[in-house]
Amino acid sequence: MDLYGVSVRGLLVALIGFALTRFTVTLAATETTREFLFTGLIPLVVGLSLTAFGVVLAVGTYDELLLQKTLRWCLLGTGSMSILVVVTVVGVEPDVLTDPTVVREQTYLSNFLIGGSVGGALTGLYAARAARQRETLTQQTNRLVVLNRLLRDKVINSAMAIKGHADVLQDGLNDDSVDVVGRQADSIVQVIENVKYLSETADTDDISLGPVDVGNCVESELDTLESLNSDVDCSFDGPDEPVEVRANSQLAEVFRHLFENAVEYSDADTPRLAVSIEASRTTATVHVRDNGPGLSDEQQALLERGEIAEYDDPTTGFGMNIVRLLVEGFDGRIETSVDEDGTTVSVQLPRVAGDALEEGRRPRRRACRRQRLLLPSRSDWLRG
Known part of the structure; x- marks a missing residue:
């Protein structure tokens, strides 16, 4: 989800950090320097760090799964901590909903919101990594199953054809059988090469x-x-x-x-x-x-x-x-x-x-010509 080349999800993370940091800035205006250094400096730094992190996500090139998980958990952490803060404030000061002075006195609790949002963002990063690992393992497992079926199907079919025409050749030379044996042998070699390529693409770092x-x-x-x-x-x-x-x-x-x-x-x-x-x-x-x-x-x-x-x-x-x-x-x-x-x-x-x-680092452009992947002779795209 992009807006003028900027990731909206990353931008929302940055806005959450910026909005919560404003509460900490309010602390700096209402408390002494000493009180602020002990109670507000660390939350201020953490909140600004979350804002900077969101900006990096917004302008950088990152996986959509990572952006989705990070924003989702950041919102969840902020929302959960907000509920806890409201319940705590109402429990301690029942007049908080009608007296603005009481609200200002409880501003320090906003620091917990920063902690919730940062904790949620970090949880999102971990969740995205775990989800990607699970997805990779599933893909690799399915890949092995498909390649096994492809290899078994094509090689067995070709081997059976070779065996049948070999029996024909025992009774005498037959040009058609010789051609079939040669084509099927080439087919087996081609399929093995294709299976090798597809198995190597299981890890994009190896291709x-x-x-x-x-x-x-x-x-x-x-x-x-x-x-x-x-x-x-x-x-x-x-x-x-x-x-x-x-x-x-x-x-x-x-x-x-x-x-x-x-x-x-x-x-x-x-x-x-x-x-x-x-x-x-x-x-x-x-x-x-x-x-x-x-x-x-x-x-x-x-x-x-x-x-x-x-x-x-x-x-x-x-x-x-x-x-x-x-x-x-x-x-x-x-x-x-x-x-x-x-x-x-x-x-x-x-x-x-x-x-x-960048200039001097541009990799060589690949030609879009391929070696045709040889598949089994049965219909590959049969519709139900």
Whole structure:
């Protein structure tokens, strides 16, 4: 949530710190210097620190989960402490609600509000870290399950084909069988290489990522789609200036699967595909809109949260899993929306950090060309 390039959540944290610090400043105006040094200096410093921390969150590039958790817990800490302060003041001075003088005498209790807000902010940071760790562990577990199924499915199918044609070759040379054996052997090698790549992307620190112009990537895949499907109606709406995200050449594979799925399973006379790019300070979101029958609830859960069935489910296929695994490798997110007119799949990717684009430090831009990931021959995007 940004406003003119500034995170609103971070700004709210800063405003909370600033507002609570004003109470401490009131202490400085009503008490002696000695009293203030003992009772107000530390809360003043802590409150100003919270304000500065909020400003850093507002202008910096931080994960949305961290911003959400920090603001939520900061508000919760401030609200909880406010209730305790009100109950304490009313219990000690019943006339506090009608006598402004009594209110000023109890101003020192506002220091507890600062403590509650700072404690809540720190709790939010810890909660965001714990949530991210749980999410990472879940993603890695699901990744291993998917890769195991992919490897087992493709290798077993290829091995069975090789075995069958090997029996044919025992009766004599057959050119068709020789070709099939060669293709299936190459297929096994390709799948193993792809599984290796996808397993390495489980940790983005272990793969090479750099700036990729997502607009060029999307346009290239749309051009390829239109060249292969003359009856498809495609439209693209993107910013004029380059929008660089942190990814690699496999980003094109994400859009290839999304575009091909939208066209292949459209039940309309003329398949329509509307693609747009929405850029913010920290992210770039590619919206892919089709006029098909819509993804099922299971398919949406798979794309958005990585929820996979306990047993193999051909209705989900491997294509959606590949898209999800690649986007996770880029530290991105996927959202879906289904209505009576079709499906919208939104792929949100982190933009390249500003400090990486400084003069003399700009990383080499990656070309958006990919090595096609070979998937099992069964339908990857079967709709329910």
